[in-house]
Amino acid sequence: MNHRRDGILRGEGLRRLSPPPARLKAGPVVVIECVESIPCNPCVQACPKGAIIIEGDINNTPTVDYDKCNGCGLCISACPGLAIFVVDASRSDGVGVVVLPYEYAPLPEKGEIVSALNREGEAVCDALVVRVINTKALDRTPLVSIEVPVEHVMAVRHFRRRGDRS
Amino acid sequence: MKDDVIICRCEDVSYGEIVEAIDSGLTTLEELKRVLRTGMGPCQGRTCSRLIARIITERIGGEVADMKPLLDRPPTMPVEIGILAGASDED
Amino acid sequence: MRLTQHPILEFDRGREIEFEFDGRKLLGFEGESIAAALHANGIRVFRESIKRKRPRGFFCAIGRCSSCLMTVDGIPNIMTCVTPLKEDMKVETQRGKGAILLTESFSPGSRPTEARRGAKDVATVSLAIVGAGPAGLSAAAYAGRMGVETIVIDENDVPGGQLIKQTHMFFGSREHYAQIRGIDIGDELIANLSGLPVKLMLGTTVLGLYPDRTLSLLANRRHIELRADAVILATGASENMLAFENCDLPGVYGAGAVQTLMNVHGVVPGKRVLMVGAGNIGLIVAYQLLQAGVDVAAVIDAAPEVGGYHVHAAKIRRAGVPILTSHTVQRVTGPDRVESAEICRVDDHWQPVPGSERTLSVDTVCLAVGLTPNCELAFQMGCRETYVAELGGPVAAHDPDLETSISGVFIAGDASGIEEASTAMIEGRLAGLAAAELLCREVDREELKRLRSEATSSLKTLRAGPFGATAREGKRKMFKVGS
Ligand SMILES: Cc1cc2nc3c(=O)[nH]c(=O)nc-3n(C[C@H](O)[C@H](O)[C@H](O)COP(=O)(O)OP(=O)(O)OC[C@H]3O[C@@H](n4cnc5c(N)ncnc54)[C@H](O)[C@@H]3O)c2cc1C
Numbered sequence A: 001m002n003h004r005r006d007g008i009l010r011g012e013g014l015r016r017l018s019p020p021p022a023r024l025k026a027g028p029v030v031v032i033e034c035v036e037s038i039p040c041n042p043c044v045q046a047c048p049k050g051a052i053i054i055e056g057d058i059n060n061t062p063t064v065d066y067d068k069c070n071g072c073g074l075c076i077s078a079c080p081g082l083a084i085f086v087v088d089a090s091r092s093d094g095v096g097v098v099v100l101p102y103e104y105a106p107l108p109e110k111g112e113i114v115s116a117l118n119r120e121g122e123a124v125c126d127a128l129v130v131r132v133i134n135t136k137a138l139d140r141t142p143l144v145s146i147e148v149p150v151e152h153v154m155a156v157r158h159f160r161r162r163g164d165r166s
Numbered sequence B: 001m002k003d004d005v006i007i008c009r010c011e012d013v014s015y016g017e018i019v020e021a022i023d024s025g026l027t028t029l030e031e032l033k034r035v036l037r038t039g040m041g042p043c044q045g046r047t048c049s050r051l052i053a054r055i056i057t058e059r060i061g062g063e064v065a066d067m068k069p070l071l072d073r074p075p076t077m078p079v080e081i082g083i084l085a086g087a088s089d090e091d
Numbered sequence C: 001m002r003l004t005q006h007p008i009l010e011f012d013r014g015r016e017i018e019f020e021f022d023g024r025k026l027l028g029f030e031g032e033s034i035a036a037a038l039h040a041n042g043i044r045v046f047r048e049s050i051k052r053k054r055p056r057g058f059f060c061a062i063g064r065c066s067s068c069l070m071t072v073d074g075i076p077n078i079m080t081c082v083t084p085l086k087e088d089m090k091v092e093t094q095r096g097k098g099a100i101l102l103t104e105s106f107s108p109g110s111r112p113t114e115a116r117r118g119a120k121d122v123a124t125v126s127l128a129i130v131g132a133g134p135a136g137l138s139a140a141a142y143a144g145r146m147g148v149e150t151i152v153i154d155e156n157d158v159p160g161g162q163l164i165k166q167t168h169m170f171f172g173s174r175e176h177y178a179q180i181r182g183i184d185i186g187d188e189l190i191a192n193l194s195g196l197p198v199k200l201m202l203g204t205t206v207l208g209l210y211p212d213r214t215l216s217l218l219a220n221r222r223h224i225e226l227r228a229d230a231v232i233l234a235t236g237a238s239e240n241m242l243a244f245e246n247c248d249l250p251g252v253y254g255a256g257a258v259q260t261l262m263n264v265h266g267v268v269p270g271k272r273v274l275m276v277g278a279g280n281i282g283l284i285v286a287y288q289l290l291q292a293g294v295d296v297a298a299v300i301d302a303a304p305e306v307g308g309y310h311v312h313a314a315k316i317r318r319a320g321v322p323i324l325t326s327h328t329v330q331r332v333t334g335p336d337r338v339e340s341a342e343i344c345r346v347d348d349h350w351q352p353v354p355g356s357e358r359t360l361s362v363d364t365v366c367l368a369v370g371l372t373p374n375c376e377l378a379f380q381m382g383c384r385e386t387y388v389a390e391l392g393g394p395v396a397a398h399d400p401d402l403e404t405s406i407s408g409v410f411i412a413g414d415a416s417g418i419e420e421a422s423t424a425m426i427e428g429r430l431a432g433l434a435a436a437e438l439l440c441r442e443v444d445r446e447e448l449k450r451l452r453s454e455a456t457s458s459l460k461t462l463r464a465g466p467f468g469a470t471a472r473e474g475k476r477k478m479f480k481v482g483s
């Protein structure tokens, strides 16, 4: 089904924006879920490595130079669409990390167990909150890092705190 | 649509009343306003004019684009008469 | 219910005070709107409609629809959504019509031109700008920097127009204030005015505009006349209504109204909301409801596809909110306020599919079904009207410099066609520059030319993508008919 029908990216559209499998295994890397031509480019300026490229017109979608990206995550809170994530599938213990923008209050605490959600808002697995950053530079778009089983790093895009309503 | 759906909130005019008036030969916003008071209340037709224009085209055909809009007259907001007559608090 | 925590906003509430509602003592905050204070106390029914005695609450929350009229301190027909709360105010449910209001015209039956104005205070200015939203403030900055003495008039007590309730970051590139939240862009636009010959006149409503470019203003219950050599109308847009069974029931609110209540006053509209409209506004307000801790039952749209950006849709989908395209709302029910909503699927001809009805238990239905440009002032004055569906319907004809059919009268921003804040700002610039060219004899032509071509190319870029197609087509039609 087309993402314009219900707002969910799937299939080919999703595959096209995934980093190559080898790059996923090599360390943290950005995933930009921005598939439409909208006039927008803050992500390009946010990247200190020059890894995000929008060619020509600012209406074009960004592409990532995966060799340059080191998964620093500085672009995540710069994206007005909250469409940028960093995933790390490089560890050998079967645990992966997803770093996501989280503009809700209250923020979770480090060490908290939350319910990890996919693009449809369905619970996928439990997740452990390992890092919460909310500095002034992030301008009220805090970053939360959660640990999930590595096979879920490309599925998990949000989480729900245990006490919150579903 | 059900007849009792309220289209003009200010003057409490329903879909049924508007359809009846259109079927009786009133086919412009201005005519309907004079008879039903639609668009004559304090909101000046801001809420209902578009809906009524649609209903007219549904009943008699034509395009909303070709419909003559209501004549806009000042004031754009409800005001107490006294203020415009020059009376203010200090008077 | 009042918001106590919010991820983006901090609410700077005034002094807590007592007021009276139908004889009951309630608490509210000084300066918030009466409607917000009532809502915070769980009161949604404000009046009884004039003939059928149906319960009514607010709808637009910006003083446009007159749904919220109540009797305040003995005076009927007070617009409670824009009237600030004061200590010991006596607010009463209004029954019937209340006293006579002047709404039809200054002297019934006459053309506006002949109307008696009779203000005591008369002022003059070179350029008058109506509306202190992104379009008006940008127009002022550009006219001001070319040396034009300017007054910007807005009915609100704070400048910024729609921006003051937009907590999300804007798109675009740096020159369009991308990555900055709407609420913060207004501050930057105001800062741009410092040192310029620009004055802001807030809390002032423009009631009328006459062919000799005289504006009739209402400020603090005083009637003022302002004569201007040129006028820029940057009055924004009003929300469209949707008709369905019981659509006038309290709890059916415009999306902008919900945003105002939530993001300006820190009061949530209800516990569970159905959002009607999956354009950017519906999607963004749904997200903002989630941020305020309100449950969103679904976002529905009669169109077969989501109208807004995928990134806005994705934010609410991953939070578990269903987006149901090809769906519409058929009725809401409840004794005196919304308690449930019935939705159904629609077929390719927009007709309800029998048997597909579903009832959602919601206390609020939020309508985000489009906007109509606010062109009344232009039309009153006699500017030529056109109808361009792509721009939002009836709009004052204008040329690429945003000048209407009447020389020296410009229209910019949402008032000249529904788009976005980014394009509104640039249209404002162009209108400001065109006004400066008209008004100043010794204007720096080179600078003017440079600024104009910069703005024109910026506008072109913003409208270049698929989401700009509607506006692009609308403006093309507009400029073809010319002014
Ligand atoms: C929920 C929502 C989300 C949005 N998100 C975005 C976004 O992400 N990016 C983007 O670019 N755009 C966005 N927009 C659109 C953007 O807000 C508008 O396009 C923009 O505000 C239009 O600017 P404007 O100056 O034309 O009008 P407005 O901002 O509406 O300002 C008009 C002003 O004029 C005043 N006024 C009107 N009539 C009178 C009168 N008679 N007398 C005195 N004052 C008067 C009004 O009170 C108002 O303050 C969004 C809009 C909404 C509702």
Ligand code: FES
Pocket: C057, C058, C059, C060, C061, C062, C063, C064, C065, C066, C067, C068, C069, C079, C080, C081, C082
């Ligand atoms: S005028 Fe107050 S709600 Fe519309």
